[in-house]
Amino acid sequence: MPDPSDDRDRPRPGAFGANPLSLSLGQSEFNQWAKRAKNQDAAPINGRNGAHGRPNASAPASSSNARDVGSRDGRVKTRYKTPYMTTDDLKKAPRAWREFLCTDHLMKSYSIPTNVDDARERLDGNVYDYVGNYARMGVIIGCAVLYRNPTAVVGAVATAKLYRWMDLNIGATSEMQGFKMVGTVLAWFVMMYTKASAALSKTVLLTAAFLLVHGCLRRRDAPKLVKIGRHTGISKWEMQSPKKKSR
Known part of the structure; x- marks a missing residue:
C-alpha cells in the first residue's frame, strides 16, 4: 500500500502552470523555483560587478542602470520654467534692450550650444526672463511686414x-x-x-525664428547691465558670471 506522505510533495493537477501562485506546485518544486529565481536576480549584479562589488567595465549596463548612473553622477536635472508660463507673462515689462541684445559684448554673450540640452536650457531661461522683449520684437516684425503690405x-x-x-x-x-x-x-x-493671412503667417514665422535663434545662441552667463544708484543714470556692465557668483 503506498505511503500517503509521499504525495505531499508530488504536483497536483491544477488550472495554472508551475508558478508560486499555482495550486499544483508542491513544496519541493516551490523551493527549487525560489532558488532559481534568486540565482537569476543575483546573476546580473554579479556579472556587472567584480569580486568586491566594483563595476565591471566589460559587462553591458541596462537602460535602467544608465538612468540611475545619470541621476547619481552629480549632475543636477534642469527644471524648465516655460511650461508653467501663462498668457499673463506676455504682459511683462521688457528689460533693457542693451542687456537683451548684448550688443556691447557680442563675443562674451553669444556662442553655439555644445549640445541639445544646453540649447534647451538657454532657450528656456531666455524666454522666461525676456518674454516681454520677445513679445515686442513680434510687434516690431509685424509692423515691418505690414509696412510692405498696408492693405x-x-x-x-x-x-x-x-x-x-x-x-x-x-x-x-x-x-x-x-x-x-x-x-x-x-x-x-x-x-x-488683402493678403492679411499671409502677413500674419509671415509675422509668426519670423518671430518664432528670431526667438529660436536668439534664445539658443544667447548665453545664460552673458554680462548684465547694472545701474549704479537709483537716480544717477549711470550704469555699468557686470562681467562676472551668475553661475560663479552662486557658488
Whole structure:
C-alpha cells in the first residue's frame, strides 16, 4: 500500500502552470523555483560587478542602470520654467534692450550650444526672463511686414469687425448657422484678397525664428547691465558670471 506522505510533495493537477501562485506546485518544486529565481536576480549584479562589488567595465549596463548612473553622477536635472508660463507673462515689462541684445559684448554673450540640452536650457531661461522683449520684437516684425503690405491692415480690421458683428447679432441656432457660414467664407475671402493671412503667417514665422535663434545662441552667463544708484543714470556692465557668483 503506498505511503500517503509521499504525495505531499508530488504536483497536483491544477488550472495554472508551475508558478508560486499555482495550486499544483508542491513544496519541493516551490523551493527549487525560489532558488532559481534568486540565482537569476543575483546573476546580473554579479556579472556587472567584480569580486568586491566594483563595476565591471566589460559587462553591458541596462537602460535602467544608465538612468540611475545619470541621476547619481552629480549632475543636477534642469527644471524648465516655460511650461508653467501663462498668457499673463506676455504682459511683462521688457528689460533693457542693451542687456537683451548684448550688443556691447557680442563675443562674451553669444556662442553655439555644445549640445541639445544646453540649447534647451538657454532657450528656456531666455524666454522666461525676456518674454516681454520677445513679445515686442513680434510687434516690431509685424509692423515691418505690414509696412510692405498696408492693405493687410484693412483686411485684418475688416475681418475682426465682421467676426465681432456675427458674435453679437447671430445666435447659435440652426436657422442662423447658414448666415454665419456665409460670413465666415466672406471673412476668409477678405483675408486672402488683402493678403492679411499671409502677413500674419509671415509675422509668426519670423518671430518664432528670431526667438529660436536668439534664445539658443544667447548665453545664460552673458554680462548684465547694472545701474549704479537709483537716480544717477549711470550704469555699468557686470562681467562676472551668475553661475560663479552662486557658488
